[in-house]
Amino acid sequence: MIKAVFFDIDDTIYSHRTKSIPMSTLESLKKLRENNIKIFVSTGRLPWAVNMTDVINGVFFDGYIYMNGQLCTLDNKIVFKNPINKDDINNLYRYVKENSIPCIFGEEKDMYINIKSPFIKNALDNVDIPMPPVQPLERILENDLFQIIPYANSSQLKDILELMPNCESSRWYEKSLDINPKGGTKALGIEKIMESLNLTIKNAIAFGDSYNDIDMLEKVKIGVAMGNSNKDVKNAADIITDDIDNDGVYNALTKLKLI
Structure with missing residues (x-):
């Protein structure tokens, strides 16, 4: 029933x-x-x-x-x-910092970005979500994260997934991925x-x-x-x-x- x-x-x-x-x-x-x-x-x-x-x-x-x-x-x-593995977060932090990749980060209550990007704005406009605030990238090392949405080219997205072996991805927008804990x-x-x-x-x-x-x-x-x-x-x-x-x-x- x-x-x-x-x-x-x-x-x-x-x-x-x-x-x-x-x-x-x-x-x-x-x-x-x-x-x-x-x-x-x-x-x-x-x-x-x-x-x-x-x-x-x-x-x-x-x-x-x-x-x-x-x-x-x-x-x-x-x-x-179900927060994301901390080792995966550390790997992501280094790569995102070195390559200046804009991302959306999701905590239990808050949502923020590290860099303003027209790709993020366009994606959020498509689903009627306002632009979240910019926060220092170092914040991702401090609090639990449950979802990460990087906006990058296909090669960079592949690199990110390889650096986060405890995570998997799903897609809802062509230039990004939803990255969540595996399973x-x-x-x-x-x-x-x-x-x-x-x-x-x-x-x-x-x-x-x-x-x-x-x-x-x-x-x-x-x-x-x-x-x-x-x-x-x-x-x-x-x-x-x-x-x-x-x-x-x-x-x-x-x-x-x-x-």
């Missing part, structure tokens, strides 16, 4: 064309809660990039999976944290939240549209790809619904008889 539904944010529940959550999606979320089905966000975004924007539009969610599964909350309490995925985040509810991942379904959603779509009971997803995401899903702006969430939940 389905007890929880997990939603990616960008172009899954939040439309970047209309800059809003579709009314049919808002109604769907309300009906799920009325039917005693818990609702969760499962995003690659950092907490700062959710809290500093209007993408949630005041909707109450039972919990959040941030940074592709590295930080998970349930009822406003952290149930799982730390949205699927793992769902498992941790479901364990906290004394349930399994097979009591959950998930909606997504991008590469970093593939693992959770494959692991849950039913994975739903939005109609605006790319081919690889659709191939990983059990169901392909309509585009976000054509009532994709509502239509899938209705078909599954969850609302």
Whole structure:
């Protein structure tokens, strides 16, 4: 029996064309809660990039999976944290400093950059996230990091991954990578939240549209790809619904008889 539904944010529940959550999606979320089905966000975004924007539009969610599964909350309490290996951070620090590579760094509460870059601005503008503050690079040696997003050429990105053997990457923007601890995925985040509810991942379904959603779509009971997803995401899903702006969430939940 389905007890929880997990939603990616960008172009899954939040439309970047209309800059809003579709009314049919808002109604769907309300009906799920009325039917005693818990609702969760499962995003690659950092907490700062959710809290500093209007993408949630005041909707109450039972919990959040941030940074592709590295930080998970349930009822406003952290149930799982998965910081990046310190040796990997030290290796990255030296390389980024020597090559002046702009990066986004994600801590438990804060998000910052080391260098202002038009590539970062363009990427964040595409997902309606404001530019985070610049901080000294040395800060990454002091506090736990859960996600790093370097903006570099393909050769440099390859070098960075080789310097961080305890990490893996996923892509949502052509000139960057989301770098997270190896094995730390949205699927793992769902498992941790479901364990906290004394349930399994097979009591959950998930909606997504991008590469970093593939693992959770494959692991849950039913994975739903939005109609605006790319081919690889659709191939990983059990169901392909309509585009976000054509009532994709509502239509899938209705078909599954969850609302």
